[in-house]
Amino acid sequence: MLQIRGIEKSYPKFHLGPVDMTQPEGYIMGLVGENGAGKSTLIYTIMDLLPPESGVIELFGRSYRRDEIAIKQQIGFVYEDNCFYDNLTPSAMARLLRLSYPNWDDANYQRLMKQFGIQEKPLRKLSKGQKATYAFITALSHRARLLILDEPTSGLDPIVRRELLDELRRYVEPGDRSVLFSTHITSDLEQVADLITFIHHGRVLFSTDVEDIREHYHIVKGRADGMASLELLGRQTKQTHVQGLYQGDISRLDGWDISIEPATLEDIMYFMKRGDQDEALS
Amino acid sequence: MKHFLRLEWQTLKEKNVLLKAVGYLLFYGVALFMIAGKQLRGLTFFPIVATISSLSSFTILFEDGKQMPMRRLLPSLPFSRRDIYRGRTLLKLMIWGSGVGLALLLSGLMHPVMDTWPTAATILIGSGISLFGLSLEHWSIQLPATAGIALRGGLLGGLLGLMIGTGGAIFNSLSRIDPQGFYFGLGAIVLAGLSLWLNQIVYLRRAL
Incomplete structure (x- = not known):
């Protein structure tokens, strides 16, 4: 069309x-x-x-x-x-x-x-x-x-x-x-x-179906020292903890001491725009 | 093009501006006579009426506040840009033609009391000026809404002021240089055509 x-x-x-x-x-x-x-x-x-x-x-x-x-x-x-x-x-x-x-x-x-x-x-x-x-x-x-x-x-x-x-x-x-x-x-x-x-x-980051997004984009949370080597599309560090957007097959994360949730579109937008940022806890 | 002209005509009817335009013209005409009655004789009557009738009509008929239909609504409808540009231009030319006809008619009607019948040279020169005014006004389709309103107002006021103030002297000088009005009239028409053509090129290629 x-x-x-x-x-x-x-x-x-x-x-x-x-x-x-x-x-x-x-x-x-x-x-x-x-x-x-x-x-x-x-x-x-x-x-x-x-x-x-x-x-x-x-x-x-x-x-x-x-x-x-x-x-x-x-x-x-x-x-x-x-x-x-x-x-x-x-x-x-x-x-x-x-x-x-x-x-x-x-x-x-x-x-x-x-x-x-x-x-x-x-x-x-x-x-x-x-x-x-x-x-x-x-x-x-x-x-x-x-x-x-x-x-x-x-x-x-x-x-x-x-x-x-x-x-x-x-x-x-x-x-x-x-x-x-x-x-x-x-x-x-x-x-x-x-x-x-x-x-x-100005660039198309992805153009795909909703199921594909649910399958491949997740929010991961865990301790900063345990997630340092994990490649994320965007991450937010709050003192000792990190949460970020993970793109890929989550079966690869088996064995990591982290929590995993499906990412919403808002999460994806937020982390894509934000990139990597540290934030002090108030 | 036919479809677009039908849409434009229906738009004018729906906007209920046709009667308003006639009323505006009458008001403008009476005000003009009160302010500049003495200047409106022989040489200047026809050019002034021909110019104000078309330019002030455009102000009423095509004024759409901040909507800018030539840049937003109309190009999103199933018409080509070419049809939109040419349709709107043709409509303005028809209004201009009616304005010239009206000016000629009024010149004839007022002649017994005010000596207003124009010579052929005055008709050519007056028509040329008002057509050139139309071609300049038509650039308002390219401008943001407020700039377009300013252009229309400026043109109308400027041309009127020029003709009321020094119109007699200008036309006298012109008729000495070009007694038949042929070269000046033709020159204005060529310039107006060139301006309309350039305007079209810009409209067809630009981001709306």
């Missing part, structure tokens, strides 16, 4: 890539990384809003150069903040979107509007959460094959967030649709994502 090969983009103080990534049909892929890691840059590049300096992006087996309109008709895109005309009401905005998308599904749009209780008043007067929900509804209302969502759940209350995530699950059920969404709320990804792409300082 989405194939990215060797994408690079440079700014004076930031370089993205080279990024290689594949998004198969029927899966939800979470794009995760700290603020400024390059998630939005990558998403804007996939949307052709930022022309890359090198590399190839293929969506549905097509390239923007030849099939820009056909590609965009099959994408439902949500910006991090409101991009709609904020003096318009949701129904007026929907009339514009209906003109833009030949596959606009009014029944689904009305169902979602009712479900999420979006009020009929100028978009600027909606709360931040309602604006985000409205953008999400419009992306789900034109039978897109790929949803690309840039931080869609930030600013939403937990109940609406849960409902939106349920909608995402329902959306990919038929098996021929996919979702790519970036977030730094890792608990959202743990609920719905099948695949995770982790970006750090």
Whole structure:
């Protein structure tokens, strides 16, 4: 569905890539990384809003150069903040979107509007959460094959967030649709994502399925002197004890005097960003 | 392109700005006559009306606060950048053409009382200036929202001030140098075309 090969983009103080990534049909892929890691840059590049300096992006087996309109008709895109005309009401905005998308599904749009209780008043007067929900509804209302969502759940209350995530699950059920969404709320990804792409300082550290992460990333804790020779992706030393992120087969740790727990995405982000740091006990 | 123009037209209707633009024009026109009635004769009436009608219309019709639809919403919809740029440009040219037509009509209507009917040279020069103004205003699509608003306001105010203040002298000098207005009018059109073309190149290649 989405194939990215060797994408690079440079700014004076930031370089993205080279990024290689594949998004198969029927899966939800979470794009995760700290603020400024390059998630939005990558998403804007996939949307052709930022022309890359090198590399190839293929969506549905097509390239923007030849099939820009056909590609965009099959994408439902949500910006991090409101991009709609904020003096318009949701129904007026929907009339514009209906003109833009030949596959606009009014029944689904009305169902979602009712479900999420979006009020009929100028978009600027909606709360931040309602604006985000409205953008999400419009992306789900034109039978897109790929949803690309840039931080869609930030600013939403937990109940609406849960409902939106349920909608995402329902959306990919038929098996021929996919979702790519970036977030730094890792608990959202743990609920719905099948695949995770982790970006750090503009580079993809891994792009794999959730099971693979559960199998290969663990938090290990133990005495500092006993763990000095253990290779960790990041470690936090508190006087005599160390905890850190271990990547690899945990059967190799048999015999070590350490405790081992599965790493959450937040743990991975934390230790990847932090690297090795010592911390005095307070 | 046809689809994009339909979307743009529907957007203007949904934003409810068409009547507002007409009202704004009337208000602007009356205010202008109150402030600079004496200067609005013969040489300057047509160029001023042609310029303010198109530039002030753009201010009302395409002002979207901080939303920047040309850089955010529209490129994310299923339209090519080329269609978006050309569609918006064509719409502005149509509004500009209507402004020139309106200016000509008003020049004819006001002529019995104010001697406002323009010569062919004045029409060419006035059209050239307002078209060049359009091409400069069109660069606002490349700018951040507040800078775009400043560009529109500056252009409108600047061109108006220039023409009200020294318009008569400028057009007198120009008509002595170029009595038919042909070279000046053509020059302005060529410059406007060049500016629109460069603007397109930037829009098609840039990060939005």
